[in-house]
Amino acid sequence: MLREFFGAGHAFLTNSWTNGAVAALLALGIGPGDEVVVPAMTFIASANVVELVGATAVFVDVDPQTLLMTPEAAAGAITPRTRAVIAVHLYGQMCDLAGMQQALSAHPGVILIEDAAHAFESSRDGYLPGAHSDMAIFSFYATKNITCGEGGAIVTNRSDLASRLDSARLHGMTKGAADRFSGGRYNHWDMPCLGTKANLPDLLAALLPAQIETIRQRLPARQALANRYREAFSGLPIRLAKVLPQCSTAEHLFPIHVDPAVRDEAIMALNGGGVSVTVNYRAVPATTYYREKYRLSPESFPVSREWGEGAISLPLYPRLSREDQDYVIQVVREAVVPLVESRAARPA
Numbered sequence: 001m002l003r004e005f006f007g008a009g010h011a012f013l014t015n016s017w018t019n020g021a022v023a024a025l026l027a028l029g030i031g032p033g034d035e036v037v038v039p040a041m042t043f044i045a046s047a048n049v050v051e052l053v054g055a056t057a058v059f060v061d062v063d064p065q066t067l068l069m070t071p072e073a074a075a076g077a078i079t080p081r082t083r084a085v086i087a088v089h090l091y092g093q094m095c096d097l098a099g100m101q102q103a104l105s106a107h108p109g110v111i112l113i114e115d116a117a118h119a120f121e122s123s124r125d126g127y128l129p130g131a132h133s134d135m136a137i138f139s140f141y142a143t144k145n146i147t148c149g150e151g152g153a154i155v156t157n158r159s160d161l162a163s164r165l166d167s168a169r170l171h172g173m174t175k176g177a178a179d180r181f182s183g184g185r186y187n188h189w190d191m192p193c194l195g196t197k198a199n200l201p202d203l204l205a206a207l208l209p210a211q212i213e214t215i216r217q218r219l220p221a222r223q224a225l226a227n228r229y230r231e232a233f234s235g236l237p238i239r240l241a242k243v244l245p246q247c248s249t250a251e252h253l254f255p256i257h258v259d260p261a262v263r264d265e266a267i268m269a270l271n272g273g274g275v276s277v278t279v280n281y282r283a284v285p286a287t288t289y290y291r292e293k294y295r296l297s298p299e300s301f302p303v304s305r306e307w308g309e310g311a312i313s314l315p316l317y318p319r320l321s322r323e324d325q326d327y328v329i330q331v332v333r334e335a336v337v338p339l340v341e342s343r344a345a346r347p348a
């Protein structure tokens with residue numbers, strides 16, 4: 001079903017994006033001494049998987065308008081040690097993968113991996129995740145547009161990688177339980193590469209087909225809600241991530257950005273008004289682990305850092321009623337905007 005949805009050669013279910021990505025990096029033989037390029041504005045998992053296999057996450061800042069890693073930035077971070085680039089489709093808007101492939105063509109050994117955790121039903125210039133990369137990895141975590149509680153998938157057109165990816169999500173074994181006992185006899189297995197435990201239990205997998213079948217029908221509702229927010233906030237002193245006309249975004253999240261000096265007050269004002277919000281995301285290199293390990297200065301990755309210090313994600317889900325959304329908009333206008341304006345009026 002996943003193969004059909006993405007028009008891809010191979011698809012493998014995993015028990016999370018994270019474990020799927022670790023399996024993929026193991027299958028690629030990426031480890032100590034290797035570098036993997038990752039955007040600074042993403043969820044920590046995009047970088048943590050690199051560290052988990054002993055390789056080094058090399059961060060690049062994102063475009064200030066779209067908050068996506070650009071092909072130029074990715075190519076600029078390549079060194080002789082680079083083994084892969086992880087392009088994150090933040091909030092559902094796809095990176096310029098065709099551009100990325102072209103920018104990386106001068107470095108034929110570098111694998112392009114899509115972090116498509118937010119982008120199951122996204123497209124860009126008509127192409128889908130997996131079409132312009134070595135593989136796309138998805139998440140079916142509880143908060144995602146398609147979910148089975150915990151889960152994920154890897155989609156690839158690389159037939160030469162398929163069997164390694166398949167076995168890397170099962171300890172590196174060449175045969176799963178069913179294959180070991182098929183044909184009325186015991187079949188031996190081998191372990192050609194080190195793997196991890198990333199296979200998805202059938203019980204959870206059973207929750208996916210009905211959602212995959214309907215996800216494209218549910219997309220217009222999300223897009224309409226996101227566009228209503230965009231219209232309501234235009235002209236207000238609030239920044240939004242720019243959506244490019246060539247992108248059809250899955251609208252996984254809807255963050256607004258306010259002056260970092262009033263962000264926490266704004267969160268309290270929204271919570272006080274009964275609006276539940278979250279933060280997606282802190283800049284990854286600003287977290288203690290990465291800051292200390294790589295001795296990163298607080299000034300590094302300024303676009304990602306500033307976005308992360310001012311971001312607030314508003315409620316967005318297909319069943320959000322117009323009335324409830326109007327209420328969220330009203331609280332933003334009446335409680336958040338005055339905070340931003342009074343801050344702007346104060347001397348710095």
Ligand SMILES: Cc1ncc(COP(=O)(O)O)c(C=O)c1O
Pocket residue numbers: 015016017018019042043045046088115117118138139140141151152
């Ligand atoms: C951009 C991004 N990448 C990776 C992940 C990790 O997904 P999982 O929880 O399935 O491991 C998430 C989860 O929130 C995410 O938002």
